[in-house]
Structure formats: C-alpha cells, structure tokens
Amino acid sequence: MSITKSEILMNRDKQFPEDYTQEVSDNIDKLLILLNKFRDLYGIPMSVSSGWRPDTINKKIGGAKKSNHMKGLACDFVDKDGKLAEFALEMDKQGKLKELGLWLENPEKTKGWVHLDIKDRGDRKSNIFNP
Numbered sequence: 001m002s003i004t005k006s007e008i009l010m011n012r013d014k015q016f017p018e019d020y021t022q023e024v025s026d027n028i029d030k031l032l033i034l035l036n037k038f039r040d041l042y043g044i045p046m047s048v049s050s051g052w053r054p055d056t057i058n059k060k061i062g063g064a065k066k067s068n069h070m071k072g073l074a075c076d077f078v079d080k081d082g083k084l085a086e087f088a089l090e091m092d093k094q095g096k097l098k099e100l101g102l103w104l105e106n107p108e109k110t111k112g113w114v115h116l117d118i119k120d121r122g123d124r125k126s127n128i129f130n131p
C-alpha cells in the first residue's frame with residue numbers, strides 16, 4: 001500500500017487553503033514519489049505522524065522556524081519500536097538514501113518517529129543530518 005497525498009495533507013489543504021500554494025503541492029508530489037520508492041524497499045506499511053504543516057500548525061506544535069514540513073518537503077512516520085529508523089540507517093549506509101535523494105534526520109534526535117525530507121543539502125558522504 002502506497003503513502004498517499006491525503007495522508008501528508010492531513011486535510012490541512014482545506015483548513016488553510018491560502019497556505020496551500022502550487023509550490024507546496026508540487027513539493028509534496030515530488031516527496032511522495034521518493035517516499036514510496038523508499039516504502040517499496042522497506043516492504044512494510046508506514047504511517048504518517050506529521051506531514052505538511054501550514055504556518056499556524058507548525059507554530060502550535062513548536063516545530064522548527066523554517067521547518068521543511070511547512071514547504072511540503074518533509075514527512076514524519078510513526079516508529080515506536082525503532083525498526084523504521086534501523087532500516088533507514090541501513091539504507092543510508094548502502095548509499096540508497098543518496099540515490100533516492102532522501103534525507104534522514106538523525107534518529108537519535110527523533111525517538112518514536114522518523115523524519116525524511118527532500119531538501120537538497122548538497123553532495124555528502126551520508127544523507128543523515130542533525131537539526
């Protein structure tokens with residue numbers, strides 16, 4: 001089962017239509033393609049814990065000021081047992097994250113969830129970043 005756009009939008013496109021720009025929509029489309037390639041490699045359903053965040057929502061939950069979630073470039077997934085983080089770390093080791101163009105927030109900083117995004121940080125040895 002694929003990750004869907006509506007899971008990432010969380011109905012916020014209807015709650016905050018003025019924040020839901022063409023750019024945000026295009027970013028989410030691009031993000032989704034890569035997330036689903038990752039998801040296919042994982043082979044296990046992934047459930048979105050936080051997708052697109054309009055400004056109001058991002059402030060309410062105390063997200064980073066220029067969070068990539070606000071631009072539709074990032075998505076968090078539930079990971080209570082750390083299995084998804086383990087897999088994502090392994091994918092980075094194999095160079096698969098770089099191949100896909102996905103970036104992983106250091107799982108040591110995200111206990112209970114996994115953050116993946118498509119913000120370009122240039123050519124690095126590892127696609128794990130620290131916030």
Ligand SMILES: [Zn+2]
Nearest residue numbers: 074075076115
């Ligand atoms: Zn995140």
